[in-house]
Amino acid sequence: MSGMLHRRWDAILFDFDGVLADSNGLKGEAFVTLYADEGPEVQAAIHAYHRANGGMARREKLMRFEREVLGRDIEPERLDRLVDAFAAAVEQAVVGCAEIPGAAAFLAAHADRPPLFIISATPHQEMLRIVAGRGMAHHFVSVHGSPPRKAETAAMLLARHGFRADRVAFVGDAVQDYAAAAELSLPFVGVRDRSGGHPFPDGTPTIDSLHDLSAALATL
Known part of the structure; x- marks a missing residue:
């Protein structure tokens, strides 16, 4: 599956809270x-x-x-x-705190194939400390907090790395994540909350945990 994702995607952008960490x-x-x-x-x-x-x-x-x-x-x-x-x-x-189930396994299996990034609303320096404290930093090309807005950070990454928008997936759990992806026409996968709910429009691809992420990305 790692090779398949690498061929399909230039990069994967992750929100953090509720996507990688159960925070x-x-x-x-x-x-x-x-x-x-x-x-x-x-x-x-x-x-x-x-x-x-x-x-x-x-x-x-x-x-x-x-x-x-x-x-x-x-x-x-x-x-x-x-x-x-x-x-x-x-x-x-x-x-x-605990991870979202499947997060560590996905990161270990796919780090740099394709390249992985974090885009969070957490203040930037705090986000860097948290990712380092959880021992996750080596999985990501770069980690980004706020400001700026998530869409601005994503646009910067596309320009800096020469990624095509249709080949960059955004994985998030919040309306702001969906809006950032939509603003840049990025394919989006939503992560449902513990009760199975989500705030996204009908028809949005969603998953219960990151155990399901590889399969969801393969269908986009």
Whole structure:
């Protein structure tokens, strides 16, 4: 299967949370903890907002949550404190969390055939530390966090490496991943959540785990 994928694909782009690492749940709980002093309704609202906006950078997510859901502007100093508290709560937890089933096996079987990349909404330096901490860095040509937007990073990689859009697959679990792929006309495979749900349009190829990724990529 490795040779088949190498012939079909120039590269595979991976989101990280919910795709390679089973970290979405712990990040959701970290967002809830940020609003521990505001009561259960606000905590439930931030948890729901996080689930509905996977793949969005945390600073943007918090700013938009405050404005769109709570109806208030957030002071820059408070936003900085929330972002810093979130980072302190999650980084080591993500380093130590479980993988999405099949992730390690896929990476071991296919590293550099075709070339693999990470594009995440996690801040760039934090993403580099997490990937290194999990012992995964050697599987990837490069690892990219935010900013910029995922579509901008993907476009940069296509230009830098001379990849054709129809030969670069994007594997993600969030609407923002799908949107980035669609913006560049990249074939997309969605990873379903633990309950089997996903936020993608009907007909989008989806998988339960990375055990199924090779087969899904072979059909695109």
